[in-house]
Amino acid sequence: MKILVAIDSFKGSVTSPELNTSVAQALLSVDKQLVIETRAIADGGEGSLAALSQTVAGRWHQVKTIDLLRRPIKVAYYRHAKQAFIESASIIGIDKITPNSVTYAQATSYGLGLAVKDAIQKGATQIEIMLGGTGTSDGGKGFLESLNYDFMTGRSYLDTLASPVTLLGLTDVTNPYHGPQGFAAVFGPQKGGSLSQIEETDQIASNFAKKVFYQTTIDLQTIPGSGAAGGLGGAIVLLGGTLTSGFSRIAE
Numbered sequence: 001m002k003i004l005v006a007i008d009s010f011k012g013s014v015t016s017p018e019l020n021t022s023v024a025q026a027l028l029s030v031d032k033q034l035v036i037e038t039r040a041i042a043d044g045g046e047g048s049l050a051a052l053s054q055t056v057a058g059r060w061h062q063v064k065t066i067d068l069l070r071r072p073i074k075v076a077y078y079r080h081a082k083q084a085f086i087e088s089a090s091i092i093g094i095d096k097i098t099p100n101s102v103t104y105a106q107a108t109s110y111g112l113g114l115a116v117k118d119a120i121q122k123g124a125t126q127i128e129i130m131l132g133g134t135g136t137s138d139g140g141k142g143f144l145e146s147l148n149y150d151f152m153t154g155r156s157y158l159d160t161l162a163s164p165v166t167l168l169g170l171t172d173v174t175n176p177y178h179g180p181q182g183f184a185a186v187f188g189p190q191k192g193g194s195l196s197q198i199e200e201t202d203q204i205a206s207n208f209a210k211k212v213f214y215q216t217t218i219d220l221q222t223i224p225g226s227g228a229a230g231g232l233g234g235a236i237v238l239l240g241g242t243l244t245s246g247f248s249r250i251a252e
Contacts, residue, residue, distance in 0.1 A: 006039040009047050016040040044170035044246020045132020049078050049087045056080050063118040066111040068092040068135050083126045084119035089133030097135050099192030107136040113146025131171040131229035139205050140235025154216045167241025170249050175227035177220040177234045178205035183227035
């Protein structure tokens with residue numbers, strides 16, 4: 001009998017490869033004739049690049065950027081041909097802070113945009129961004145600013161390039177941008193936001209979404225996943241990108 005073992009990680013406890021190995025060993029302890037293959041898997045959060053690199057031929061690239069509190073860091077992203085895979089959590093992950101009201105107010109997604117720029121400058125034409133595990137709640141505004149997004153015209157750094165670049169956001173949530181199921185209300189508490197901060201963030205997000213709709217006719221509230229990663233999903237859409245299921249994409 002042939003068995004494929006591919007189990008997603010348990011956040012903060014055990015990785016996908018560790019789980020796969022444990023299950024494979026347990027199965028073999030019952031029947032040593034089993035033919036077992038393991039595959040690391042992820043859903044667009046932490047561990048996604050590790051899973052991809054075990055199966056997809058490519059190479060790692062180092063980039064200097066800043067984390068969610070603007071501290072200098074060096075991180076790695078993965079390249080396959082013209083595709084670049086970037087894990088948001090490696091740059092602006094919630095694991096890099098002790099969430100509280102101060103970090104909630106300060107956290108920015110700016111550093112993620114610097115990594116995207118680096119990948120583009122090194123020849124990538126398709127950027128896939130894993131959105132899980134972030135510690136930001138800035139509505140993706142830091143990310144937009146780092147890519148020179150003009151909030152009046154909707155144009156950005158991407159529009160100045162000689163060759164088009166495609167952005168793809170990988171997410172395991174379908175939350176809208178604001179409201180009771182928006183990024184502030186649902187994920188704000190775990191990122192350290194106080195009740196008043198969360199209410200204020202949601203109001204800012206609502207106002208921003210209305211302004212965007214008026215200027216571009218893009219309705220962030222109707223796009224599943226626009227509230228992913230503290231609003232990064234919506235930012236990717238505003239830059240002309242699309243959102244898709246993280247688990248399905250990585251499994252593919």
